[in-house]
Amino acid sequence: MRTVSHVYHQYQCITERSLIANHSSELADLIVSEHGKVKSDAAGEVARGLEVVEYACGIAQLMKGEFTESASTGVNVHSIRQPLGVVAGITPFNFPVMVPMWMFPLAIATGNTFVLKPSEKDPSASMLLAELVAKAGVPNGVFNVVHGDRVAVDTILTHPDIAAVSFVGSTAIARHVYETAAREGKRVQALGGAKNHMVVLPDADLAEAAAAAVSAGFGSAGERCMAASVLVAVGGCGDELVERIRERVNGLRLGPGTDPTSEMGPLVTSEHRDKVASYLGIGESEGAKITIDGRDHDISGDPGGYWLGPCLIDNVTEDMKVYTDEIFGPVLSLVRVDKLDDAIGLIERNGYGNGAAIFTGDGAAAQRFETDVKAGMVGVNVAIPVPVAYYSFGGWSNSLFGDLHVYGPDGVRFYTKGKTVTSRWHNIAQHHASLNFPSSTATDRAKAQER
Ligand code: NAD
Numbered sequence: 001m002r003t004v005s006h007v008y009h010q011y012q013c014i015t016e017r018s019l020i021a022n023h024s025s026e027l028a029d030l031i032v033s034e035h036g037k038v039k040s041d042a043a044g045e046v047a048r049g050l051e052v053v054e055y056a057c058g059i060a061q062l063m064k065g066e067f068t069e070s071a072s073t074g075v076n077v078h079s080i081r082q083p084l085g086v087v088a089g090i091t092p093f094n095f096p097v098m099v100p101m102w103m104f105p106l107a108i109a110t111g112n113t114f115v116l117k118p119s120e121k122d123p124s125a126s127m128l129l130a131e132l133v134a135k136a137g138v139p140n141g142v143f144n145v146v147h148g149d150r151v152a153v154d155t156i157l158t159h160p161d162i163a164a165v166s167f168v169g170s171t172a173i174a175r176h177v178y179e180t181a182a183r184e185g186k187r188v189q190a191l192g193g194a195k196n197h198m199v200v201l202p203d204a205d206l207a208e209a210a211a212a213a214v215s216a217g218f219g220s221a222g223e224r225c226m227a228a229s230v231l232v233a234v235g236g237c238g239d240e241l242v243e244r245i246r247e248r249v250n251g252l253r254l255g256p257g258t259d260p261t262s263e264m265g266p267l268v269t270s271e272h273r274d275k276v277a278s279y280l281g282i283g284e285s286e287g288a289k290i291t292i293d294g295r296d297h298d299i300s301g302d303p304g305g306y307w308l309g310p311c312l313i314d315n316v317t318e319d320m321k322v323y324t325d326e327i328f329g330p331v332l333s334l335v336r337v338d339k340l341d342d343a344i345g346l347i348e349r350n351g352y353g354n355g356a357a358i359f360t361g362d363g364a365a366a367q368r369f370e371t372d373v374k375a376g377m378v379g380v381n382v383a384i385p386v387p388v389a390y391y392s393f394g395g396w397s398n399s400l401f402g403d404l405h406v407y408g409p410d411g412v413r414f415y416t417k418g419k420t421v422t423s424r425w426h427n428i429a430q431h432h433a434s435l436n437f438p439s440s441t442a443t444d445r446a447k448a449q450e451r
Helices: 006-022 024-035 039-056 098-109 124-135 150-158 171-183 206-222 238-250 270-285 340-350 363-372 408-414 441-450
Strands: 067-072 075-083 086-090 113-117 143-145 162-168 187-191 196-200 228-234 289-292 311-314 331-337 355-359 377-380 416-424
Touching: 006 024, 006 039, 006 098, 006 124, 024 039, 024 124, 039 098, 086 098, 086 150, 098 113, 098 124, 098 162, 098 408, 113 150, 124 143, 150 162, 150 171, 162 171, 171 187, 196 206, 196 340, 206 228, 206 238, 206 331, 206 355, 228 238, 228 340, 238 289, 238 311, 238 331, 270 289, 270 311, 270 331, 331 340, 340 363, 355 363, 363 377, 408 416
Parallel strands: 086 113, 086 162, 113 143, 162 187, 196 228, 196 355, 228 331, 311 331, 355 377
Antiparallel strands: 067 075, 075 416, 289 311
């Protein structure tokens, strides 16, 4: 029996929305202090998360089932959706507010209780989120935060009381989460890593495309799952793109996230910075050319910070590690191809299928790209095509294990079970016992013929 009404959930979502909005600057400060991204970027992350809470404010509409009157004589059919019980979310370091907010607003609004296991690298924002959710009137035990690393994750994956797991992180862990939780009989959506290609056709506005490549490649120091990490220059537009990107990158200000003039902050840890920087040497040894070397970029912050400026590696080919690995830092690989079909083929063979974008002035080419490209989220003259909250977010291939994407309509479906009710309330007494398979057609057709 559902004991909590949709109106109650809607009211809580509305209160949650205003509390989180009123504390968005505090949340952004926590992100900056632990993740390192610049404050404006952190504020943008909170705003995108809030959009999901706004979507959840319409939960009564989202949970509405279907109704068929007189499916057969005197028989009505309706469908309802019910919560799963206890569900869990395991989230990565790169969006410590937005990714949990992809999950818990809909998980709770649909009637579940939620256990969040945030990244151990930047766990504080999740505590403030929990306080705000509690202040919004969500009862104790409905939104829970568990800190830890793989031990906590494996406990969640095998816990008999947890019905479903949402995961966002790297591909290797996503696969482990999917396989383990599915084996335990849980519903799973496990979003993995990415290698997003931004394709530029020669007819595109190259100034605009270069600006977009810089924002999408180096924003948040490239630590975004929807960052552009491969730039595909089609039909000889590569040289002009490189020069335009260089001009923009030269003026980029690297500094601490707390400095409002900084455009790009440090990487999350020294180990991660070293790993990302090591790809420059790997690329060179594989025969690629370091055209922009971020190790030389001016830095306005603490020289001991985990810095790496924007890097562009040119002449990258499909067999190189810099192309096949997710680097997850401010490193853009440039691949040059002759035709649009070559770019589409490259993306298909890459193995990841999170986002893909095309920059062009040719509508027919854009249409072909959106139809043929093997990726879950596609941008046309939009470099980071993260869907708005009333669509759903998710990639293909190694970027998503499971069937349903996160948030939006898929989020509602993921956190609920469907039930279909067939009911008859009159003429019950007139029906004699029959062992035939129940069917509306024979009786109803006969009655229709009599009329
Ligand atoms: P990660 O995979 O290292 O960690 C993600 C979560 O898994 C964390 O909570 C962590 O504690 C846990 N974890 C780590 N190692 C584990 C193990 N061995 N066993 C069980 N759990 C483990 O990812 P990250 O470095 O925090 O985040 C960056 C990655 O996340 C990138 O690959 C990025 O592409 C991906 N990401 C994907 C999306 C998407 O929507 N597809 C969004 C954001 C980030």
